[in-house]
Amino acid sequence: MSHLMNTYGRQPVAFSHGKGCHLTDTDGKIYLDALSGIAVNTLGHAHPAFVAALAEQAGRLIHVSNLYQAPLQERLADVLAERSGLAEAFFCNSGCEANEAAIKLARFYGHKKGIENPTVIVMEKAFHGRTMATLSATGNYKVQAGFEPLVSGFLRVPYGDLDAIRNVAEHHGNVVAVMLEVIQGEGGIYMAPAEYLQGVRELCDAHQWLMICDEVQCGMGRTGKWFGYQHAGVLPDIATLAKGLGSGVPVGACLAGGRAAGLFGPGN
Ligand SMILES: Cc1ncc(COP(=O)(O)O)c(C=O)c1O
Known part of the structure; x- marks a missing residue:
């Protein structure tokens, strides 16, 4: 056995x-x-x-903890910042942790704006991971079944439907972010049209929300550009990476720029 x-x-x-x-x-x-x-x-x-x-x-060093400087992490953060257009990187071990960091950043951003119950708009058929918060953000009941109660603070809309997001904006004052895959992977291969991503960017700007792109599966050069959002000519506030970033070594990253940069401090 x-x-x-x-x-x-x-x-x-x-x-x-x-x-x-x-x-x-x-x-x-x-x-x-x-x-x-x-x-x-x-x-x-x-x-x-x-x-x-x-x-x-x-043969040199495997781990020294985060109590000390990490020059190689800094070098990687520089390269990612240059390629992604997002100024800061938080490193972790997996895609779900990168997404956890993104969700935490969005909630933190909301609390700083005085929103007590920050809510993230997420998509039907999305896949963001299997930790409690990321399976709650995931739009697939099979991933969630048996693990209820789910983490609150998510509102789900159909992928590709800008009006659905506009409708949420009209009725909910607690929204702080929109989180999506530029190409949905686990939910089937669904590509967001460029106009949709541009529309999401505009709505996020109009409402001062964060745009979060989960690039765990479609990022790191897999679409011919470094990141999927670059095909639409938009820049999210947060992008999450893992999978191809380490090419098999467990490395994840939550990249933050725009309104999402500079929010976290030591201990967060
Ligand atoms: C889009 C997306 N986000 C997040 C994850 C979760 O990544 P991990 O398995 O490294 O936690 C996956 C894994 O398939 C994924 O495809």
Whole structure:
């Protein structure tokens, strides 16, 4: 009997190694890896530069805690700021944590504006993760079933429907942010039209809300630009990253700019 908790429906195959876009199973059979670790292995398997950098760093320092300066984190934050247009990065380990940070930033922003029950507009068919707040933001009952009570503070609208957001704006004074995937991944592959993203940006500006783009699955160059929102010529206030950011090493990031920059302090 397996001592692994039964949380995944796994195929009856295990891989021993990979190279580029190929995987070899424990019987020596070679596969073309069309899944890339569910949008994670952006550099393919065993990329020599990636392997060398990881091995070199593991032999030097793996962890020093956040009590000290982290020059390499700062370098990565600089690169991400330059590529994303968002000034600050908070690093974590996964997409759901990056989204948790984004939701916390939105609530914090709301409280600073005097809104006691800050509410985030989220989308039908969205997927934002499986922690309590992110599964509550997720628009799929299968992900939520059995884990109620859900975290409050979310209002759901149909994806791609600007009027639905306008309608919420008219009736709810507590909205602080709109959170969406530029391309919905787990909900099916649904792309937000550029005009929709531009409309969301305009509504966020008009109401002083934060625009949060979950780029965990569609970011890091997977659409031909660094980030999906760049195809629509908009800049969100917050973008969340993970998956391809570490190419298999668990790294997530919550990037913040505009109204969302400079909000958090030590301890937040
Ligand atoms: C759009 C999106 N957001 C968040 C997540 C959660 O990321 P993680 O599994 O790293 O917590 C995923 C994972 O599939 C995702 O596709």
